[in-house]
Amino acid sequence: MGRPTTVIPLGKRLLPAVVAIALLLPLPFAGTAPAADLSLSSKTYGLSYEREMPGGQKDRYAPLYEYLSADAANLGGKPLSFHFYGWGRVDLDTDSGSGNTSGEVGSLYLEYLHPEGNAQAKLGRFFLTEGAAMETIDGAFVKTTTPVGLGVSLYGGVPVEYSILNNASTGDSLYGGRVFFVRTGFVEIGASYLKENGWFQEEKDRELVGGDLWLRVAPPVELTAQAAYNRSVSEMASQRYAVRIVPGATFDISAGYESYTYKGLFQSALNPAFVSPSVDKNDKVQTIFGIMDWAFVPGWTLEVAGKNIRHDKSDPGDANRGEIGLRYSYNDKKDVAGLSAAFVAADMEKNEYQEYRGFATYSPAKLRLALDALTQQYKKEINGKKNAYQVVASAGYQVLASLQLSGNLTYTQSPNFQEDWAGLIRVNYDFAMSTGGKK
C-alpha cells in the first residue's frame, strides 16, 4: 500500500484556523460579560522506574506528565461553554517514548447547547460518538431534534489520527451525519453515514453506513442494536444486538450477540497490528455475551459476565471467557473492596489463562490508602514463564479541598519483565469558581 500524493488537503490547511477560532472565540464573551462557571484541573504525574529486561539489561526512566483540563460554562450568561484538555511529557532520564518530549491536545472546542430541545453545536477539536462515528475531529458538529421527534446531526472536519503504519498517512477529511426518530422514553432509531477521505487499505476511502436502535419494549426491558456496513470494501463492519433488563435499582442483566469482520472493521487501520500479516483479513469474530450486576445486599454487589468467542479461522480458534466479581462499598461509598476472577478456555493452549484480583481502599479523614493485587496464570509458557504478578500500593493526602498529593509503588514480575519496580507521584489540583450568572 503506498501513498503517492504530497498535496496538503484543504482540511489540513484549515486546521490551524479551526483551532485558532475555537481558542479565541471565548475571549469576546469573557471580556464583555463576566458571568461564567470556570473550572481548572491539573494532574501532574512523576514516574520513576527501572526495568530489568531478559538478558540482564537495566534501563531507568523518569517521565514527567502534566494533564491539564479547563472548562468554562455559562459564558456571558449564555448557553455557551468552552472546553480544553491536553497533556505533555518530558523525560528526566532515558527517553520513555519517541523522543524526550511528547504531548497532544485532546479537546479544544466551543459548545452551544440550546436551553430547550437539546439542539447543540460544537466547533474545534472534540471526541464525537454519533451513529457509525466514534472519532476525534477538528471541525464542526450540529444536532437538533424537532418537536415531532425527528432529528438530524451533521459533522465535518479533519480526523485526528496517528499512523504508525509504514507508507500510510491519516485521513484527509471526514464528514457524515445521522437522521433519527425519538419518542421520549420509548424508542430511538437512527441511520447514519460517515465518509473519510484517505488512502486506506485497498487504496480506498472509508465509507460507513450505520443503523442504531434503542427500544423499550416494557418498562424494565430494552432492546439495543447497532450495525455498520463498510461500503468501501462491501463488507459488514460490525454488529451488536442486546436485550437488557433493569427491573429496579439493584439488578441489571444483559445478553446479546455481536460480530465484526476484519476486512470491514480494520479497513482504515493505521496500526500494523490490524493489517496483514499480523491478522488474517478474512477472519470474522462472532460473540455471544451475558452480563449481570446484582446489588443483593446494600453495599454488596455481585458481577458476573461470560462470552463465547467464535472465529472463522482455526488460528486463533474459539474461546470462552468467564468473569465473576464481588464488590463491597463502605465508608459512605468512599471506599470499595473487591475480589474477582476470570477464566479463558480456548481451542489453542496459547490463548488460555486465568486471572485473579483483589483490591481495597481505606479513606480515614484526609488520608487515602489503596492496595491492588493481580495475578495471571498462562496455560502455555510465554518467554519461559507461566505467571505474572503485580501489586500496587497507593497512599494519598488531601492537603487542601482543591489539592491532593498521592503516590503509588508498583511491583511487577511477568514474562516481559524479570523485575519491575515503579514509583509514581501524583499531584491533583482542582479549581472551580463562578464569576457571575447562575451556579
Add this chain to the structure above:
Amino acid sequence: MMRRAYAVNILGAALLALLFGCSSAPQTPSVPPKHPEDLPAGRVDCLECHKDVSTGALKPYANFRHSVVFIKSHGTYARQGQNLCSSCHKPEFCQTCHAGKEELKPSTKMGDRPDRMAPHRGDYLTTHRIDGRLDPGSCYRCHGNKSDSRCKQCHK
C-alpha cells in the same frame, strides 16, 4: 475542488440545521451542560435522585445506572448522544481511555482508584497478546488509528 464543494455543502447544511433546530426546538428543557450539584464519591446511581426519563437522553434514568452492565455497553448509548454524559463528565473523562497518542495507561493514572474499571491492569504487555488474538476488535476501537509509537517496537 471536490473537497471544497463538500466543505461548503457541509457548512451550509450545518448552518441550516442549526437555524432549524433553534427555531423549532420542542419546549422540553435541555439537560444542563453541568450537573447542578456536586456528585458524591463512588459509582453514580442516577436513581438516587432521578426517577423518570432524562430530558437529555430521552431515556429512563434507570438505563444510566453505572452498573457493570452499563459500563460495558456505554458506547451503545453514547452513539445516540452525549448530552447526558457530558452533563457530569468533562471531555477528559472520556479521553482518559478514548485517547489519541496516550502513553499512560488509565490504570496507571488511576492507581489510587482500584475501584474504577480501567483497562489494561497488570503487565498487559503480556496479556494483550492473548486478548488481541481472541478479540482484536476490542483493541481496534482505541488503538486502530490513535496509536502510540511504542506499539511499533513490536508491531512493525
